[in-house]
Amino acid sequence: MARVKTAIITKKKHKKILKRAKGYYGAKHYRFRQAKQAVMKSGAYAYAGRKDKKSNFRKLWIIRINAAARINGLTYSTLINGLKKANVTINRKMLADLAFTDPKAFAEVCKIAKK
Numbered sequence: 001m002a003r004v005k006t007a008i009i010t011k012k013k014h015k016k017i018l019k020r021a022k023g024y025y026g027a028k029h030y031r032f033r034q035a036k037q038a039v040m041k042s043g044a045y046a047y048a049g050r051k052d053k054k055s056n057f058r059k060l061w062i063i064r065i066n067a068a069a070r071i072n073g074l075t076y077s078t079l080i081n082g083l084k085k086a087n088v089t090i091n092r093k094m095l096a097d098l099a100f101t102d103p104k105a106f107a108e109v110c111k112i113a114k115k
Contacts (some may be wrong), residue, residue, distance in 0.1 A: 061096035068099030071111035082113030 021035035028038040066076035099106045
C-alpha cells in the first residue's frame, strides 16, 4: 500500500487559517499556532457579537420609542399596552423608525394607543 503524504493538505489548512488572520497584530498573522488560536477566539467573539447586536438594536428602538412617546404625553409601557389593546401589530423596529423619521405619523399612533 502506498504511503500518503499530507504536506499538500497541511499547507492548504495553514494557508486558510493565515488568510483569516490577515491584519492581526504581532506574530498572530504569520505564525500558524498563534494564528489558529486568534482565529478561533475571534470567531467565538464574532458569534457572540452577532447575538448581542440583536439585543442592542432592540434597546435602541425602545429608547427611541420611549423618547417620542413622552413627547406625545405617554410612556413606553402605556404606549405598547395601548397598541396591544387596540390590536395594532407593529414591531418595535418600525415604531422606532416612524418616531425617528415621521413624528406626525407617530403622533397618530399615540392617539390610537391613548383610546
